[in-house]
Amino acid sequence: MSQQSHRSDPRILNRRTLQRDHARLARMLRPGMDVLDVGCGTGAITAGIAKAVGPDGMAVGIDRDDANLANAVQDYGGIANLRFETADVLTLDGSFDNRFDIVTAARAIQWIGEPERAIVHMKKAGKPGGRVVVLDYNLDETHWEPEPPVDFQRFYQAFLDWRTANRWDNRTASHLAELFHSAGLVDIATHSSDELIQRGDADFADPYASGIWLYVIQTLGPNLVQAGFLDESVRRRAEEEYGDYVQRALGLQRHSMLTVEGTTPC
Numbered sequence: 001m002s003q004q005s006h007r008s009d010p011r012i013l014n015r016r017t018l019q020r021d022h023a024r025l026a027r028m029l030r031p032g033m034d035v036l037d038v039g040c041g042t043g044a045i046t047a048g049i050a051k052a053v054g055p056d057g058m059a060v061g062i063d064r065d066d067a068n069l070a071n072a073v074q075d076y077g078g079i080a081n082l083r084f085e086t087a088d089v090l091t092l093d094g095s096f097d098n099r100f101d102i103v104t105a106a107r108a109i110q111w112i113g114e115p116e117r118a119i120v121h122m123k124k125a126g127k128p129g130g131r132v133v134v135l136d137y138n139l140d141e142t143h144w145e146p147e148p149p150v151d152f153q154r155f156y157q158a159f160l161d162w163r164t165a166n167r168w169d170n171r172t173a174s175h176l177a178e179l180f181h182s183a184g185l186v187d188i189a190t191h192s193s194d195e196l197i198q199r200g201d202a203d204f205a206d207p208y209a210s211g212i213w214l215y216v217i218q219t220l221g222p223n224l225v226q227a228g229f230l231d232e233s234v235r236r237r238a239e240e241e242y243g244d245y246v247q248r249a250l251g252l253q254r255h256s257m258l259t260v261e262g263t264t265p266c
Contacts, residue, residue, distance in 0.1 A: 015208040018048025022106045024191055024259040025049075025133050032056040033101040036125050038089045038118070039063055039108025043072030043082075049104075050082035060100075062087040089118045096125040104133040113167035115175070119183045126264040132185055133261050135193055136172040139163070141256035146249060149241035151234050155217060158229040165227070173258035185262030195255040210253065211246045214239065 018026045022045050029035070029052040037046040040061030050059035061084045063069050072084045087096075089105075090112065103122045112118045122132050140160060147153075160170050169175060180188045203209045217239045224230040 015206070016044045016106075018045050018052065021045060022048075022104070022135055024135065024193060024261075025102070025104050025106070026052065028102065028131065028133065028261075029053055034058045034099060035060070036096065036100040036103045036122075037061040038103065038105040038122060039111070040072065040084065041065070041068045043069075043076045043084060045106060046072070046084070047076040047079060047082060050076075050079050053081065055081055057081060058083070060085065062089065062092075064088040089121050090114055092121045092125065096121075098124070098127055100125050100130055101127055102131045102133060104135075106135040107137065109134055109176070110136050110139070110172040111168055115169060115172065116179050116182060119176075119179045119185075123183045123185055123262075123264055128264055128266040130264045131261055132180065132264065133259065134176055134180075135257060135259045136176065138173045138256040138258070139170045143252075143254045143256070144250065145252040148250075149238070149245055151237040152213070152217075152242040152245065154234055155221065155224075155230060155238035155242075156213070158224050158234075159216070159220065162224050162227055162229045165229075173256065173260075176258065176260040180260060180262040183262075184265065186265055187261075187263040189261045191259045191261075193257040193259040195257055196252070198252045199250065210250060211243070214243050214246065217242060 026048070029049060031054040033053045034057055035049050035053060037049060037059060040046045040063050043061050046059050046061035053059060059082045061072060064086065066086055069084050069086055076082055103125045105122065109115050109118055119132070126132055163170055177188055177190050197204060197209050208215070217235060221230070221235040221239070225232045225235055
């Protein structure tokens, strides 16, 4: 089977913030830092980075999706210390080498078929003594209470199988520390960064927070159907039943995530 491409839903990307959705990085940023954000999407987190490092610092966001980058430039292009470039971390040229105090990626490595190569290139972009900081999922540990509808469970298993067929790791988070070590990074540390939402939380009504998988069914579901991992009838039932489940029954949703840090040797 040929590998498919992936495009993230801008409705999801636009809702994210540095403080809420990449909290470990937010605590590391200091004025004057230069930061590279790999897989920046529509730039919402990257804009937060630019604000945190201030006018004496610089945030550069790269992504291989021109449509999302166009949104980033439209929404945040007026920020003086923020720049966006079309680039693939797997093919970064030497102009990025040894430039950044922090090189980061949030929820991006999970969509790269050669994650070890991505981490090597991220390390190269860091200054000696700089930090590489990656946040990502273990998708096979996603948990809901109570148990979601059967057709959604079928969708979710098809989603995992589709990813595996495309060489995207469903346990990216757990493999990051090993990838960092293989790339030659040192002082590696791993931090639990689970996304947890419960009914009654202030942001439970946010469609992204409680119903993110409804967006995934709508945007990626057709890809699963086209690739033969799911019948369209099941996709439609999963969409209808999951929407109702979120409104009436969902009590807890946990996305298993880790943030892994490492230092570029001096």
